Amino acid sequence: MPELPEVETIRRQLDKYLVGQKIAYIESLHKKSLVGDMKEVLNAKITGVKRLGKMLVMEMSNNYVIAIHLKMSGQLILTKNNKQETRNKNDKHIRVKINFLNGNELLFIDQRIFGWVRIMKKEELKTMGYVKNLGPEPWDITDIDFYKKLQKKSKAIKIILTDQDVISGVGNIYANDALWEAGIDPRTSANTLKPDKVKILRKMIIKVLKEGIKLGGSTGQDGKYVNLEGEPGSYQDRFRVYDRDGEGCQRRDGGVIQKIKLGGRGTYFCPKCQM
């Protein structure tokens, strides 16, 4: 589920609560969810928590890292000081438990088992396909370079925005909303966008991502995304077009939000103001 704003919200909390903590033991409750040897990080201290695109990287004092990708349904929940949390229906989807010496426990919950927790050497990180090909974040690329990259792509701009090799961090929600902000039809071939449109688009991507971070990410009716403390975000109240098919365009131009499919994913736009 999570895109850059959701992952960044969790990263900030992990960094705040876990830096300096030592790992006591790690429990794997599902074979596919934990990759690597947990013995490598026992007793190691967390020195910092970084983010690469939508992936979290907990850096350890012994030059190992614990990398986590939440994919579609992953959650991280921190339970403090052995406090017994209320049992809920998520309990059966707990896949990995990371226990700290101070009694805190970090739960990796993942209903669909697409996500993973990987223990590896810091140098190995660069060799992962996901990291190797990862594009810059929207604020780390110039308008010119972004334009040049888009010139090489003939697919629909909506599909290109969610391609992590082009720019990293943008997923389905923020791609749809950024295109509405920029007034661009999601079906537009990326290489036909003029430099001035690309400049506006990059600006709007940054705008919706920053708003997403500020609001703690977005949590749908299913309540699937929650932060480290189990709280929902509120960007969903600000959705421009995502999940708003059938509703009137917020520009009050008389347009009605349409839902189509692009690259197999739900795509939302206003036919009246996105051209």
Added chain:
DNA sequence: GCGGGTGTTCACGC
């Protein structure tokens, strides 16, 4: 029972 879901990767046909 079917289709769809905030992600990524792979296989296939052209």
Added chain:
DNA sequence: CGCGTGAACACCCG
């Protein structure tokens, strides 16, 4: 090689 499509991963929900 690149593009488009669809499936796969696996589970819940409407």
